[in-house]
Amino acid sequence: MIKQFTPLLIATLILSGCAVSNNQSEGPKTRRDMATVIADEQLELDAIKAVFDSDELWSKSDIDIVSFNKTVLLVGQTPTASLKQKADSLVKSIPGVKRVFNEIRVAAPTSTLTYLGDLSITSKVKTALFIDDNLDSAKIKVVTEDSEVFLMGLISKEEADKAISITRNVSGVKRVIQAFEIVK
Incomplete structure (x- = not known):
């Protein structure tokens, strides 16, 4: 599936000014390589699809998903703690996700x-x-x-x-x- 999105992802990364470096003179790895950047984009797409496929979660919640170095951040609002937990579980089950920060608030969507x-x-x-x-x-x-x-x-x-x-x-x-x- 990643091959389908590679040209789009690369264009998006270039246009968004995403920081990517393979420069090893910086000491320890402090930047994501291109493969990790693309993997992060794919993780975001997979997480969005997982949330979308859950009708109750998708229709009742306002969730944004961001991935950086295979760590996924969930932010937004959902009406119940069980839906917050469901979003967390769905994203954690995606292959390649290292860690999830679930910062979804149990609240009405923001204006x-x-x-x-x-x-x-x-x-x-x-x-x-x-x-x-x-x-x-x-x-x-x-x-x-x-x-x-x-x-x-x-x-x-x-x-x-x-x-x-x-x-x-x-x-x-x-x-x-x-x-x-x-x-x-």
Whole structure:
């Protein structure tokens, strides 16, 4: 199935400015190689399909799925704890998933205004991370849901602490949840 999506995935990655490097001079592996980036895109598609195939989960919930280095983040809203658990179980059963951060809230779906505010917060966080000269923001993926900011990436403990500190000081951020994979 991955062969069907490869041209589309590569075009999407190029257009989205996704950070990919095979440069081994950076020390420990701090970036995903192209195969991992494509695998992450496939994991997202597989997870979306699993949620879509569950009529009750799909029709009653508003769930976003993000994969980074085979770690999957689930955010959004669902009306019951059992549907939250069902989404978690479905995604964990997908081959290739290393870890799942289930941050789905048992709540009503957020409004369009909240969604637009989240886009603004994501933009402000990415900008704040980018302008810090001591941090390589290309290693960090930022996801915002209902003013909560989720940070993902392959970074050192020091970089994680710096990114969290910067993000906490961005206007509009209610909470920072780190889903980093710490590398030495």
